Amino acid sequence: MSRLVVVANRVPLGDGSRSPPGGLAVALQETLAAEGGLWFGWSGRVVAGPAGELQQRKAGAITFATLDLSRIDHGEYYTGFANRCLWPAFHYRVDLATDCGRNFDGYIRVNRLFARKLLPLLDRDDDIWVHDYHLIPMGEILREAGAHHRIGFFLHTPLPAAEILVTIPAHERLMRALCAYDLVGFQTAGDLRAFHDYVRYEAGGEVLADGTVRAYGRICRADVFPIGLDVDNIVAAGEAAMDSPSLRRLRDSLQGREMIIGVDRLDYSKGLIERFRAIETFLEIYAASRNRVAFLQIAPPSRAEVPEYREIRRQLEGEAGRINGQFGEPDRVPLHYLNRSFRRTTLAGYFRLSRAALVTPLRDGMNLVAKEFVAAQDAEDPGVLILSRFAGAARQLSAAVIVNPYDTRAVADAIHRAIAMSGGERKERWGDMMKAVRGYDIARWRNDFLAGLRGPAGAGAAAT
Ligand code: ADQ
Numbered sequence: 001m002s003r004l005v006v007v008a009n010r011v012p013l014g015d016g017s018r019s020p021p022g023g024l025a026v027a028l029q030e031t032l033a034a035e036g037g038l039w040f041g042w043s044g045r046v047v048a049g050p051a052g053e054l055q056q057r058k059a060g061a062i063t064f065a066t067l068d069l070s071r072i073d074h075g076e077y078y079t080g081f082a083n084r085c086l087w088p089a090f091h092y093r094v095d096l097a098t099d100c101g102r103n104f105d106g107y108i109r110v111n112r113l114f115a116r117k118l119l120p121l122l123d124r125d126d127d128i129w130v131h132d133y134h135l136i137p138m139g140e141i142l143r144e145a146g147a148h149h150r151i152g153f154f155l156h157t158p159l160p161a162a163e164i165l166v167t168i169p170a171h172e173r174l175m176r177a178l179c180a181y182d183l184v185g186f187q188t189a190g191d192l193r194a195f196h197d198y199v200r201y202e203a204g205g206e207v208l209a210d211g212t213v214r215a216y217g218r219i220c221r222a223d224v225f226p227i228g229l230d231v232d233n234i235v236a237a238g239e240a241a242m243d244s245p246s247l248r249r250l251r252d253s254l255q256g257r258e259m260i261i262g263v264d265r266l267d268y269s270k271g272l273i274e275r276f277r278a279i280e281t282f283l284e285i286y287a288a289s290r291n292r293v294a295f296l297q298i299a300p301p302s303r304a305e306v307p308e309y310r311e312i313r314r315q316l317e318g319e320a321g322r323i324n325g326q327f328g329e330p331d332r333v334p335l336h337y338l339n340r341s342f343r344r345t346t347l348a349g350y351f352r353l354s355r356a357a358l359v360t361p362l363r364d365g366m367n368l369v370a371k372e373f374v375a376a377q378d379a380e381d382p383g384v385l386i387l388s389r390f391a392g393a394a395r396q397l398s399a400a401v402i403v404n405p406y407d408t409r410a411v412a413d414a415i416h417r418a419i420a421m422s423g424g425e426r427k428e429r430w431g432d433m434m435k436a437v438r439g440y441d442i443a444r445w446r447n448d449f450l451a452g453l454r455g456p457a458g459a460g461a462a463a464t
Contacts (some may be wrong), residue, residue, distance in 0.1 A: 002125045002454070005119065006039035009078070009134035011041040011066045013057070024132060024156050026344075026368065030230050031446045036061030038126075040118050043067060046074045046209055054117050067117055069110070076106020078134070079305050085168060086133040088207035088308075090111065090157045091269040091363040094167050096308055104170045107139055114143040117424070122149065127428045127453055128182070137173070140180035152453040153178065154185040154225065157365045158392070162198040171423060179218040183453045184430045185225040185366060187392040192224050197463060223318045225379025225449045228441040231375050234348050238376030255292040255332065258355035258419055263347060265370050266299040266339065268312045271362040271388065271405040276319040278360070278411035283327045283334055285409075286416050288325065295335045295358075298342065313339070351376035356384040356418035359391060360405035366392040370400070374433045384409070384418035394442065399432035 006028055032039055043055065043066035064157030069078070080103030103415035115138060122128075128151045130138045139151040165171050175198055178184055186192045196213070199205040205215025213220050240245055250259075264270035279295055299316070303309045320337040327334045342350070351357065356374040370385060370393040377383055387400035388395060394402055401414045 002127045003123060004032070004377055004450070005040045005118075005122065005126045005128045006032060006037065006131065006441075007114065007128060007135060007138060008039070008041045008131040009082070010044055010051040011039050011064055013043060013064065013066065015300075023240055027156075027227055027442060027445075028131065029330070030442045032062045033060070034443065035444065037173065038065060038121065039061045040065045041067075041114070042078075045069070046071055048208055051113060051450075054121075056154050060165060065118075065121060065284070067114070073106065073110050073113070076103040077110035079303075081107035082134045083303055083306050086136075087157065087269075088169050090133060090160055092158075092164055093161070093268065094164060095124075096268070097167070100168050100170070111135060112141055114138060115145060118142070119145055119147065122147065127450070128152070129154065129449070131421075131454070137177040140177040140424045141149075143180055150182050150453050151180075152183040152185065152449060154449065155191065156227070156367070158188075158363055159186060159194045161194050165194070165198055166202060172203075175199075176216045176218075177207075177347070179203075179213065179215050179220050180450040181220050183271070183449070184220055184222040185449050185452075186222065187224070187226055188395050189224055190395075191365075191392075192222060195222055205207045214260060215449070221452065223452060225445050225452075226392065226440055227367065227368065229371050229375055229437065229446050230443075231438050231441045234344075234372050234375040237345040237348035238352040239380075241345050242352060244346070244349060246346060247349045247353060254294055254368075254455055257292055259353055260293055260295050260356045260358060260418070261350055261354040261373075262358045263298075263350075264297075264299050264359075264361070264362075265302040266309065267302060268308060269361055269363050271360045272297070272299060272312070272316055273319060273328075274362070274405050275360050275411070276323060276406065277357055278318065278358075278408045278415070279335060280319075280326075281408050282412035282415045283323070285412055289416060289419060290334065293334070293355075294332070297335065297337045298347075298350075299337070299339055300341045301339055310394075348372065348376040351383070352378055354383050356386055356415065358415070359387050360386065360388045360403060360411060361391050361395070361404055362388070363410040364388070364391040364393070368393075370397060371437050374430065374437050377430055379427075379430070379434075381423065382426050384421055384426055384429070385433065386414045386418055396436040397433045399429040399436075401429075 045068040047068045051070045053222045080099045084096050084099035128149050130153045196207045199213050199215045203215040211221050323335050324333040351373045359370040385400040388405045389402050403411050403414050
């Protein structure tokens with residue numbers, strides 16, 4: 001079988017050091033652990049001089065190949081174009097997409113640098129799978145350099161509606177580059193529809209009944225591959241964690257209250273300010289239930305070099321302090337707010353201990369936390385998932401309590417409903433959600449994408 005080459009912005013160093021929490025890293029780790037192959041990308045290190053030399057390291061079946069980035073490259077490609085243009089625009093935050101006019105050249109330059117360093121590592125019959133918004137031009141650049149391989153791309157974020165996409169000055173360059181892949185994967189049917197709309201109405205291309213897309217003189221295929229979990233792993237972690245000392249300590253500290261948990265990277269797309277306001281509204285309106293619940297919000301900082309992330313962190317600290325100042329008692333506070341990472345097994349235990357989870361992003365490609373919460377539950381006494389309609393996961397987890405995260409009162413009501421929900425209703429909802437989580441797990445996601453890429457129609461071709 002051909003070797004899998006995964007190209008992603010960030011590669012864990014493979015030396016046992018902790019990689020930053022994030023859905024993409026988690027999914028790729030699981031994918032490569034199963035398939036073996038090469039994982040290529042940025043080391044996460046920024047160096048004073050020019051970009052560093054390629055470093056390679058093998059761990060089990062995975063070879064890690066990483067590059068350090070220069071300060072300028074990091075600033076223009078990563079902090080600038082990727083995270084102050086594409087990330088906010090793809091999450092419908094055009095107001096925060098302040099670097100779209102600048103830094104596109106830096107974005108292309110680093111994509112070229114990656115391609116140049118990757119090419120000598122490729123074997124003839126490798127299959128290349130490029131990930132996420134940082135590397136949209138990668139496939140086109142590799143093709144221009146003569147790579148004849150099958151090259152696929154998966155977008156972990158949403159693809160916004162065409163009228164949002166066209167606010168990015170380089171939108172045509174980006175979409176043309178997407179069409180250079182053999183296969184483009186999206187999280188949801190909505191993202192695929194946005195792509196089709198762009199192809200039809202902006203690019204003047206066509207979408208054929210079998211999913212083939214013709215645009216810019218190219219042919220590619222596009223489809224939906226909703227990312228999933230290594231379910232058994234989370235189930236086992238949830239069960240095992242219940243006896244750990246840290247779980248016991250947390251359970252004791254609850255003093256009989258029900259725990260409601262949130263776990264998110266500290267990112268404005270996750271709707272944390274709105275969530276804190278909903279918690280405040282709940283504490284105000286449902287005063288009689290105040291002493292029945294404790295909220296735990298875990299939010300490890302990410303992208304701290306981007307000013308908007310520092311700002312959201314500052315705002316959340318203020319909100320948490322205000323809520324606890326208003327509703328706390330000398331011996332207990334309603335909201336525990338922690339900015340740190342936890343082991344995945346510990347998180348699974350926290351999920352299992354919780355009566356409900358608040359997963360209320362304003363936009364999210366999928367949201368793996370929603371699925372992890374479901375997988376970690378005790379089948380005999382499962383918790384309730386309160387899930388934003390704007391998370392990709394809502395398409396599959398329709399048995400969750402679905403909310404509009406902008407509607408503070410509705411989220412407060414959903415919290416109340418969750419703590420009052422009968423065991424029978426909780427089990428029924430959980431059963432439906434667990435079926436969906438099991439039905440499309442990480443292996444299915446990986447296998448479906450790679451089967452699509454390696455399938456008979458997988459050879460990239462110029463349209464005639
Ligand atoms: P993220 O935006 O990072 O992922 P998500 O899908 O929820 O969002 O994944 C976060 C991951 O990090 C989860 O596996 C979670 O358990 C872990 N994590 C979060 N906080 C943690 C903490 N404090 N300690 C340890 N681990 C923590 C992006 C897209 C998503 C998409 C994924 C995968 O934005 O929409 O679902 O990629 O495609």
